[in-house]
Amino acid sequence: MDLSNQSAIVTGGSSGIGKACALALAKAGANVAITYLSSEDEADAIVATIRDGGGKAIAVKANVGHEDDVDRLFAEAEKAFGPIGLLVNCAGLNMSGTPIARMELDQFDRVLRADLYGPFLTCRRFVRGLEGQKSGGRIVNMSSIHERAPRAGGADYDSAKGGLAQLTATLALELAPNRIAVNGVAPGMILTPMNQSALDDAAERKRKEAIIPWGRAGKAEEVADLVVFLLSPTADYITGTTVTIDGGLTLLTAQGA
Structure with a gap:
């Protein structure tokens, strides 16, 4: 899964799954622009880590729910690296409860701005940036098992x-003739700041992990490895799907009643 000579944008790349994706992409050889x-400070530290490893990276402050910020993000990334052929949408907010x-x-609008409007705006600008190019491109949108497994109090997040x-x-269907692949990744319980309470409370983590068929929560690095695969030439024939990575958690739907 060699991504040398390719350039990527990872939104939300300063922490959690986004951070893991940025580091994994750089390890695979890609130039990486992250948003925060x-x-x-965390974004600068990630950039420094990538550069210390011989890679190229920049950090751009951007709210992906704002059109002007997205345009500026891509302009800065393209100035640094040239055309952007890989996009990972990780920026987002959790449910309010x-x-x-x-x-x-x-x-409701705040979460949809981050979790749905943001990917719309970045995907649109990504496609516009590749017009006239013949090399195609690849997009991964970070979704969640809650795209189809609702929770009370999650009308904002689950809807997004x-x-x-x-x-x-829809974009996968629309962009296939342009050889732009679009896939989703739907994580379950991953040990990132979005599950901070489980990181801080061993009893809570044990209780939640006991429900997962695989017996543990996932790691951000495991999600990142999947993302790198979906962005690589190895996954050339994969588009229009969302890959679940949840240790079998969603298989428990409708069990026991």
Whole structure:
């Protein structure tokens, strides 16, 4: 899975799964541009790690839910590396846990801006940047098992991820003639800051892991390895699908009743 001479953008690349993806892509040989919002020190540290390993990387502060920020992100990445042929959409917000009757429109909009509008805007700009190119490209959208496994209090997040699944499939169909592959990855419980409480509380982690058929939570690096595969020439014939990586957790739907 050699990605030498290719350039990638990883949104949300300053922490969690995005960070793991950025490091894995750089290890595979790609030039990497990552985005961050507030964690500038963490973003700079990731860039330094990649450069120390002989790779090329930049960090760009950008809110992917804002069109101007996305345009500036791509302009800076293209200035640094040339055409961007790989895109990984990891930036996003988690569910609020707010029941629908008490959820303000601003909260619903905030999550959809990050988790659905963001991938729409970055995918659109990515495709525009490849117009006239003949090399094709590859996109991975980071979804969640909750694109189809809803949770009470998750109307914001679950709606965004369900929409992202359809965006991914639609773009795959639309962009196949241009040899631009579009796939999704749907993680289950992964030990990142989105599961900070399980990282901090051993009892909570043990209780949750006991439910997972594989017997443990996943690691960000395992998700990143899958992303690198989907972006590589090895996965050339794969487009329009979402790959679940959850230790069998979603197989438990409708069990026991």
